[in-house]
Amino acid sequence: MNPPSTTQVTTRSHSVALTADCAIFGYSDDSLRVLLVRRAVEPFKGFWVLPGGAMQQDETLRGTADRLLRDLVNVENIPIRQVGTYSALKRHPIRRVVTTSYYALVSPDDHDPIAREHLDQVMWCSMDKLPELGFDHREILDDAYEKLKDELRQQPLAFHLLPESFTLKEAQEVYESILGEDLDRRNFRRKILAYDFLINTEEKKPGIKGGPELYRIDDSKLENHLQ
Amino acid sequence: MNPPSTTQVTTRSHSVALTADCAIFGYSDDSLRVLLVRRAVEPFKGFWVLPGGAMQQDETLRGTADRLLRDLVNVENIPIRQVGTYSALKRHPIRRVVTTSYYALVSPDDHDPIAREHLDQVMWCSMDKLPELGFDHREILDDAYEKLKDELRQQPLAFHLLPESFTLKEAQEVYESILGEDLDRRNFRRKILAYDFLINTEEKKPGIKGGPELYRIDDSKLENHLQ
């Protein structure tokens, strides 16, 4: 049995690299998607992976994740949550890399830019059709997706995946594709209309039979429901 | 906007130390307790902190946490969960230390040994009477406690805090002190007896009016309910 000296940092750092990896979720073309990037160098050259980067000296891990989001999708102040930290010995085949993962939710209003420039190196990949991922990113992504599902059941997060105005049907479809289950239309409407952050714009979405009403979010009120 | 090169580990490690800190919870003398150790060196010399240690070269963070538990309370194979990773720039005043926190639940059958030897450096501190903690350990402990509460509401974790045999009243008291609310006796009994992992030992606990029945856990069945 050791004395409490175990509480000190007694050992040298073995040049462990610290990184942040980010599962950036979006919703488009009727499916939940995650942003993947293609590795340009070994190891796992040519594999798709979650975007990630090394934590800089003057940065927190959260700061690293924020920076990735700025660089890749040019957004700030969107919901982002820490998921977990992965430290298996051989998760990176060459050197010791410990990574902390986050997930983030971006609206389709924001996630166009990058797609045009690096079509061959970046993709919004449907969660139904994931390729093999490099490193342990499949496990990291699965954990992030599970956490997203857990949180969505407890708070109305999914609206961050919708454009500025949307129909309730569209909101329901986002919920359904994240949770992977069908929801009753009337129960769903009742439930989310019970919140006070949905504003009926009094406009109707053209081009769709039935003439569905468009809603938008009162951001300041939505914040009361988060966390 | 950066190209996907952000996905590579391009920067040098700045000798960031990686540690694991552990909120080890136990239940004794009618209250939920957490194991604290007293810092023997600067910074925060003399302050109480959560037990923690540096991740070794051949170790995962989880391995570090397991080692702490072996050294401090001499237990293995008890429930342990990762809570979060803390990377604020000045959380350690001298060097950069990033820590990943865990919480663990130990039974009173296990948590005697250390207390005798290092009475002045280790204590099982009631969660109601926490001293000021060094570093950001108060925040880490609060987060761990919140996570414990969340998980307890969803799965029957608290039995790991009880001795081998116990009365339902004792189990209820553990639940009540973790959740911080009073529970109805009959509803509580109904709920946990509905699980199949409680075995009535047919013995009664002596020395208590009413002659309460003693129960024990069928570990293999309990496992079905965890995670």
Place this chain on the structure above:
DNA sequence: CCAAAAGTGTTTCGGATACACCCATGC
């Protein structure tokens, strides 16, 4: 005008809560 989708209310069910009496034991 007809097909497709949107909008709306009520009933039912199940789990959680509230609650009161009898029984066993310690002193």
Place this chain on the structure above:
DNA sequence: GCATGGGTGTATCCGAAACACTTTTGG
């Protein structure tokens, strides 16, 4: 024997789930 705590069953409440018809619009 009496005070204290243990053990048990039922009525109620509330949120979730199930369910069908009318209205609006596009073609």
